[in-house]
Amino acid sequence: MNKDKGNIIVYNTEDGNAKIEVRLENENVWLTQAQLVELYQSSKSNVSEHIKHIFEEGELSEDMVVRKFRTTTQHGAIAGKTQEKLTNFYNLDMIISLGYRIKSRIATKFRIWATERLKEYIVKGFTMDDERLKNLGSELLATELLDY
Numbered sequence: 001m002n003k004d005k006g007n008i009i010v011y012n013t014e015d016g017n018a019k020i021e022v023r024l025e026n027e028n029v030w031l032t033q034a035q036l037v038e039l040y041q042s043s044k045s046n047v048s049e050h051i052k053h054i055f056e057e058g059e060l061s062e063d064m065v066v067r068k069f070r071t072t073t074q075h076g077a078i079a080g081k082t083q084e085k086l087t088n089f090y091n092l093d094m095i096i097s098l099g100y101r102i103k104s105r106i107a108t109k110f111r112i113w114a115t116e117r118l119k120e121y122i123v124k125g126f127t128m129d130d131e132r133l134k135n136l137g138s139e140l141l142a143t144e145l146l147d148y
Contacts, residue, residue, distance in 0.1 A: 014109075023069065023089060030067065030089035039095070040102045040110075050101045054094065065094045 020039055023030040031039065036047050055062050068086040075081035099110040120127040 029092045029095065030069070031095060032087055032089055036090065036095065036098060040098060040107045041104045042102050042107070046102065047098065050098055051094065054097050059097055060093055065091045067091070
């Protein structure tokens, strides 16, 4: 994740092929279905199918992981005009669940990364984001650590 734009953080994939604006709200991360497709370099039908199964199998509750946000889009028929619509956004729980189901190179990299973090947490009792720690100032780091 790179730039903070208020409640939006811009995430650039490692290969630079995808640039995704991630919505931050109430200490959670929210992505649209289109952003999930881009993030995991998959298809809309594949992501839809996995979301459907996640709900059907009771892995996650739709009421807990889906939220509608008002978004502004370009009007399809009238050039230069915008329109507002409600769009489904999925939270971090869904983002993680999809990462364990989708078969793509980037999803595999995600699973490797997530498994390393989980293993580190189980063995050590904590996990650290070394890159984030390097980028935080020492005063901010102390405040962050004391908050937890």
